[in-house]
Amino acid sequence: MRAEIIAVGTELLTPSRLDTNSLFITRRFNESGIRVMRKFVVGDRGEEIRRTLGTALHDSEVVILTGGLGPTHDDITREVVAEALGLQLELDPTLVSGLKARFQRAGFKITENNFRQAMVPEGAEPIENPNGSAPGLFLREGKALLFLLPGPPRELEPMMDQVMELVGKHKQITQAFQRRLKVASQAESVVDSAIGPIYTSYPQIETTILSSPGIIELFLYWVGEADQGLAESQLEELQSRLVEKLGESLFTDQEESLEEVVGGILRKSGKSVATAESCTGGLMGKILTDVPGSSDYFRGGVVCYSNNLKVDLVGVDREVLERFGAVSESVARQMACGIRERTGADFGLSVTGIAGPEGGSPEKPVGLVFIGFSDDQETKVRKERFPGTREAIRMRACRHALDWLRRALLKSPNWLTS
Amino acid sequence: MRAEIIAVGTELLTPSRLDTNSLFITRRFNESGIRVMRKFVVGDRGEEIRRTLGTALHDSEVVILTGGLGPTHDDITREVVAEALGLQLELDPTLVSGLKARFQRAGFKITENNFRQAMVPEGAEPIENPNGSAPGLFLREGKALLFLLPGPPRELEPMMDQVMELVGKHKQITQAFQRRLKVASQAESVVDSAIGPIYTSYPQIETTILSSPGIIELFLYWVGEADQGLAESQLEELQSRLVEKLGESLFTDQEESLEEVVGGILRKSGKSVATAESCTGGLMGKILTDVPGSSDYFRGGVVCYSNNLKVDLVGVDREVLERFGAVSESVARQMACGIRERTGADFGLSVTGIAGPEGGSPEKPVGLVFIGFSDDQETKVRKERFPGTREAIRMRACRHALDWLRRALLKSPNWLTS
Numbered sequence: 001m002r003a004e005i006i007a008v009g010t011e012l013l014t015p016s017r018l019d020t021n022s023l024f025i026t027r028r029f030n031e032s033g034i035r036v037m038r039k040f041v042v043g044d045r046g047e048e049i050r051r052t053l054g055t056a057l058h059d060s061e062v063v064i065l066t067g068g069l070g071p072t073h074d075d076i077t078r079e080v081v082a083e084a085l086g087l088q089l090e091l092d093p094t095l096v097s098g099l100k101a102r103f104q105r106a107g108f109k110i111t112e113n114n115f116r117q118a119m120v121p122e123g124a125e126p127i128e129n130p131n132g133s134a135p136g137l138f139l140r141e142g143k144a145l146l147f148l149l150p151g152p153p154r155e156l157e158p159m160m161d162q163v164m165e166l167v168g169k170h171k172q173i174t175q176a177f178q179r180r181l182k183v184a185s186q187a188e189s190v191v192d193s194a195i196g197p198i199y200t201s202y203p204q205i206e207t208t209i210l211s212s213p214g215i216i217e218l219f220l221y222w223v224g225e226a227d228q229g230l231a232e233s234q235l236e237e238l239q240s241r242l243v244e245k246l247g248e249s250l251f252t253d254q255e256e257s258l259e260e261v262v263g264g265i266l267r268k269s270g271k272s273v274a275t276a277e278s279c280t281g282g283l284m285g286k287i288l289t290d291v292p293g294s295s296d297y298f299r300g301g302v303v304c305y306s307n308n309l310k311v312d313l314v315g316v317d318r319e320v321l322e323r324f325g326a327v328s329e330s331v332a333r334q335m336a337c338g339i340r341e342r343t344g345a346d347f348g349l350s351v352t353g354i355a356g357p358e359g360g361s362p363e364k365p366v367g368l369v370f371i372g373f374s375d376d377q378e379t380k381v382r383k384e385r386f387p388g389t390r391e392a393i394r395m396r397a398c399r400h401a402l403d404w405l406r407r408a409l410l411k412s413p414n415w416l417t418s
Numbered sequence: 419m420r421a422e423i424i425a426v427g428t429e430l431l432t433p434s435r436l437d438t439n440s441l442f443i444t445r446r447f448n449e450s451g452i453r454v455m456r457k458f459v460v461g462d463r464g465e466e467i468r469r470t471l472g473t474a475l476h477d478s479e480v481v482i483l484t485g486g487l488g489p490t491h492d493d494i495t496r497e498v499v500a501e502a503l504g505l506q507l508e509l510d511p512t513l514v515s516g517l518k519a520r521f522q523r524a525g526f527k528i529t530e531n532n533f534r535q536a537m538v539p540e541g542a543e544p545i546e547n548p549n550g551s552a553p554g555l556f557l558r559e560g561k562a563l564l565f566l567l568p569g570p571p572r573e574l575e576p577m578m579d580q581v582m583e584l585v586g587k588h589k590q591i592t593q594a595f596q597r598r599l600k601v602a603s604q605a606e607s608v609v610d611s612a613i614g615p616i617y618t619s620y621p622q623i624e625t626t627i628l629s630s631p632g633i634i635e636l637f638l639y640w641v642g643e644a645d646q647g648l649a650e651s652q653l654e655e656l657q658s659r660l661v662e663k664l665g666e667s668l669f670t671d672q673e674e675s676l677e678e679v680v681g682g683i684l685r686k687s688g689k690s691v692a693t694a695e696s697c698t699g700g701l702m703g704k705i706l707t708d709v710p711g712s713s714d715y716f717r718g719g720v721v722c723y724s725n726n727l728k729v730d731l732v733g734v735d736r737e738v739l740e741r742f743g744a745v746s747e748s749v750a751r752q753m754a755c756g757i758r759e760r761t762g763a764d765f766g767l768s769v770t771g772i773a774g775p776e777g778g779s780p781e782k783p784v785g786l787v788f789i790g791f792s793d794d795q796e797t798k799v800r801k802e803r804f805p806g807t808r809e810a811i812r813m814r815a816c817r818h819a820l821d822w823l824r825r826a827l828l829k830s831p832n833w834l835t836s
Contacts (some may be wrong), residue, residue, distance in 0.1 A: 281707025285700025
């Protein structure tokens with residue numbers, strides 16, 4: 001089934017704002033086999049909304065329109081849609097009482113403009129908004145189902161359950177047939193040339209490759225005939241072949257991040273990690289602590305951006321620093337080993353490199369990064385040369401370090417079973 | 419002048435990808451008084467691209483289509499556009515030589531599919547791509563200017579100079595009349611209620627307020643009659659009144675980040691900073707080092723996520739930790755002072771708090787954050803209660819700390835003039 005999403009809001013046409021609701025909506029749709037075929041962003045202007053709505057309703061079976069349902073003068077979605085579809089707006093007494101009760105609970109006096117939110121186009125069905133004053137609306141227009149939802153994500157997201165229920169009531173929706181695989185520390189071109197010959201032999205499965213610095217995601221999506229048995233067996237077969245080919249660079253087939261996977265193994269094995277970061281400036285610590293509960297296994301670390309801090313807080317030899325420079329195999333080694341010893345963590349990870357855009361030289365170009373790994377057996381260093389911007393180089397360095405830790409943990413299965 | 423942007427790519431219709439090129443394009447357009455009225459995202463499917471292109475060309479004077487110009491089989495933008503406009507594709511000998519030279523330089527053998535990138539619709543003008551193999555294309559269709567640009571941001575962004583030049587050659591573009599103001603450490607509702615009565619009295623200026631955790635941006639955009647003198651004097655007047663009202667919470671009227679502003683003042687004053695981070699896990703160091711050249715003033719710091727690291731690496735008293743807990747005024751104070759002393763930096767900043775979503779209590783709820791500031795005169799601590807997600811709480815904490823440093827630096831003007 002074909003869906004389109006229209007995000008309404010002049011602020012979404014500025015250089016600093018993106019519509020992110022469509023990602024959440026797409027996830028929920030995909031789970032039920034509904035595909036988003038097109039997305040629009042339009043301003044709070046009647047003519048734009050009308051034109052875009054017409055196009056979307058003409059082409060798709062489900063249309064979601066987000067934003068512009070609030071009480072202020074620039075919120076015009078409800079009125080424009082009613083007018084475009086030739087429907088009268090009527091005051092809904094149940095919504096009026098709901099609004100009054102809501103304002104009373106909050107201790108506010110209700111102002112006149114709020115009652116606009118209780119106006120419903122004839123024949124439309126309100127959708128309850130547990131986190132805000134503007135209800136959603138559900139309408140049928142020809143073969144299409146049309147939903148109007150409020151723009152704030154914390155209001156919209158819980159309302160998607162009701163949307164999916166209404167879609168299921170009026171259309172035949174199926175379970176989605178899809179898989180996902182996530183790969184770390186590999187270049188997109190390397191992954192694609194390794195697995196391309198495999199996935200292209202499954203024409204009924206659409207394989208999409210998404211890469212971000214240091215991570216590649218593969219989505220396998222069944223686009224063949226609606227036969228559950230066939231879909232599942234084909235997806236299973238393709239997934240097994242890919243898993244085998246990708247080997248240990250595959251870190252999950254679930255919707256979880258690398259740092260969640262690494263954290264999960266550390267927690268399970270009762271081990272801890274500490275970090276010594278130079279060019280990444282704290283990013284590796286930030287990523288590890290993006291995961292709630294990471295204090296169970298992340299001790300912390302040192303951001304030794306200056307040479308003095310490398311010496312004073314991590315224990316790098318000043319002589320080694322002067323001889324080889326801060327971006328060197330020896331310094332990365334002493335950082336990884338030093339932070340492990342000083343924090344008492346089981347593992348030490350270190351990063352030192354040239355993140356750019358300035359500061360490179362022929363011997364030490366921008367993108368050169370040394371990553372150190374230390375456990376109670378040994379300390380090892382890898383020399384990498386990462387492409388991309390300052391931001392991408394720093395992200396790649398952190399993810400490579402975390403992935404190295406993941407692979408090391410998996411090679412010591414005694415921790416996992418103990 | 420009215421513009422529309424069409425992003426092409428099936429991956430942009432998945433739950434994990436957004437089109438971000440449109441933000442960069444919008445910024446460049448706005449600088450020349452061109453307004454983006456609508457944005458589309460479509461998959462790599464001929465029918466979708468054709469339909470959407472038709473709608474956009476019908477409604478706007480400038481249309482930018484991004485993505486789908488590469489050599490692989492799913493890159494179909496060039497062919498679909500040529501077909502939709504009824505134009506023959508011709509091999510461009512200059513582009514062919516360019517491609518051959520490019521591959522030779524990189525030491526790769528050129529494969530047959532790459533020559534698709536040298537195909538040009540009749541009458542179209544190639545746009546040079548310094549960072550990739552797929553050139554852009556410029557076409558005129560009726561009153562509309564149509565640009566096809568490659569999807570990767572590092573290829574697209576430098577090509578926008580040529581786009582702006584071509585637009586200027588064929589259309590009357592004006593200097594844009596706009597201003598921007600950025601404010602830190604204030605809630606959006608507080609800022610809006612303070613400045614609302616001012617900006618609403620300028621109906622010819624559209625004022626947009628964008629907030630992200632800890633930062634509020636105001637855009638003032640002239641939408642009145644095309645009179646340069648009037649536009650500039652009105653904008654100047656409104657800006658002065660807002661600047662006066664916002665006081666020291668205003669940190670720039672330029673396109674620069676808070677960390678760039680703080681870094682600039684530190685560099686100018688010859689002062690340095692170090693950080694001790696608990697709940698932010700390295701994020702403050704990451705933000706400071708997002709700025710190239712930050713090693714001039716950022717010494718580094720400690721991510722003391724565990725209590726032991728607070729004691730061992732920053733010098734917090736174990737007794738104080740046990741008595742008041744890690745999230746306390748006293749610990750924030752010792753962290754800020756300790757990191758300044760141990761690193762020899764002029765300023766020490768510290769953050770300790772409950773970022774959530776778990777771990778809160780009635781006495782210490784999620785969002786409670788203590789921020790410490792230390793210089794050679796004194797050490798001070800602020801207790802804050804931030805709203806939002808884990809991510810937002812951590813970002814607000816870092817930006818509040820950096821903004822505190824900014825305000826402190828501005829109060830010591832002797833550093834700036836020395």
